[in-house]
Amino acid sequence: MEKIAQEEELRRHIEEAMKHVAAREGDLPNQTADAAGEVGLVRELWSATKERRGKMLGALWKDAKAVIAGGLAGIPLVGEAGTLANLGKVVKAGKDVVGVEKAARGGVLVRNVAMAESLKDATKIIRQRKEAWKTLGKSVMGVPENPVNRFLKHPIGSVVEAGKSYYDVGKKAVTAKTADELAAFVVARGVAAKKSIDAGKNIGLVVAHKVLREIDPFPDVPTALVSIAGAADLVIPGVNILPALWQLGHSSAQYTKEYVGMLGDVKDVVMGRLNKKLTGIKSPEAARSAAAFPLPASA
Amino acid sequence: MDKKVALVTLIENSFVLPNEVKLELLGRVEGLSDTDVEKLGTFLAAERQFVLDHEKGVRDSVAEILQMLDTPKPEPGDAVYVGTGRP
Numbered sequence: 185m186e187k188i189a190q191e192e193e194l195r196r197h198i199e200e201a202m203k204h205v206a207a208r209e210g211d212l213p214n215q216t217a218d219a220a221g222e223v224g225l226v227r228e229l230w231s232a233t234k235e236r237r238g239k240m241l242g243a244l245w246k247d248a249k250a251v252i253a254g255g256l257a258g259i260p261l262v263g264e265a266g267t268l269a270n271l272g273k274v275v276k277a278g279k280d281v282v283g284v285e286k287a288a289r290g291g292v293l294v295r296n297v298a299m300a301e302s303l304k305d306a307t308k309i310i311r312q313r314k315e316a317w318k319t320l321g322k323s324v325m326g327v328p329e330n331p332v333n334r335f336l337k338h339p340i341g342s343v344v345e346a347g348k349s350y351y352d353v354g355k356k357a358v359t360a361k362t363a364d365e366l367a368a369f370v371v372a373r374g375v376a377a378k379k380s381i382d383a384g385k386n387i388g389l390v391v392a393h394k395v396l397r398e399i400d401p402f403p404d405v406p407t408a409l410v411s412i413a414g415a416a417d418l419v420i421p422g423v424n425i426l427p428a429l430w431q432l433g434h435s436s437a438q439y440t441k442e443y444v445g446m447l448g449d450v451k452d453v454v455m456g457r458l459n460k461k462l463t464g465i466k467s468p469e470a471a472r473s474a475a476a477f478p479l480p481a482s483a
Numbered sequence: 484m485d486k487k488v489a490l491v492t493l494i495e496n497s498f499v500l501p502n503e504v505k506l507e508l509l510g511r512v513e514g515l516s517d518t519d520v521e522k523l524g525t526f527l528a529a530e531r532q533f534v535l536d537h538e539k540g541v542r543d544s545v546a547e548i549l550q551m552l553d554t555p556k557p558e559p560g561d562a563v564y565v566g567t568g569r570p
Contacts, residue, residue: 190485194513197488201495202509209502218502224545225498225530228537451546458545462538465496465531474531476489477524 216450217457224458486520487512493527498534498541 208214464470491512494505508523515523534541 194485194487194491197491198509198512201491202506204495205502205505205509209506215502220545221498221541222501224541225534228540228544232533232537232540455546458542461498462534465498465534469492470496470531472484473489473492474528476484476486477521477528479525479529479532
């Protein structure tokens, strides 16, 4: 009897939490603040890790990423044509591509059926994400066009270039006819990006690329895996901030009107929502929940 | 407190998990193994503690990133109109 009551309580908690998260996801200022908070936390974590203050948390994050990837594996995602894809397979595809990249460096391009199957899944995920972006664009009043295209056209400095190369990977992936073509450009893109990152001071290195590199506290994640757009959210925390900021910038008239006299521009809106989020993490319920998981002494 | 219930609260309040990942994970909490609950819960508890310890740093990082990216402004002819414009 007690077990049934506990299960019911858990379900109630899950339903409540899902409602809250879905509401945040459906609200543009909250969505942008979430992306900003995500990127801000990871950037701070990166600074702390460099100074070794956050070393244990870094180790825990790697562990958590494995759990998250494992937890998400098997969740079917509906693709462009209603096909089912699997994020776990995409992560595997990334690993396979890394193998191809390594082989390519040695002058050998590995071609095998198993990889072709994995890459097909990666393509489906990329398509699925493009669809999600299209939907986002249509859902915002006055912005009927795909926000990714609009975002790329917008002169916000070198961020555009980073977005473009990021987007090009997805575009070419979708149009690639064979797994070999797909593998070839992913390898080329991966190697080019890696060189660009390694160069550090490369003149062509774009600001956003620097930002993305800086906010990824664990640069040992293979570049080729980062290139798989569908898996990027798990690899580079905060990538959502680019489309989110773009969209909020274009909807600022609506939100400035909403906050007139209190908040002036997009940055204020984002910071205001971030403050509310910080209040949530300080709540007694969050404190009690955290206490259920005692931390290692050095965390 | 039941660990899965605690995990739900921590997922909901996490900074580092994107919302779409939160929703997917919440849908999977019931089926997570005790080991995974412990690993994920420990990470999210550490994340919370980190945010509390580094609140100023997190705020400053967000402000700096927003400044660095610069908020995109609508191009001329690309204005978004709300309502009819009439009182």
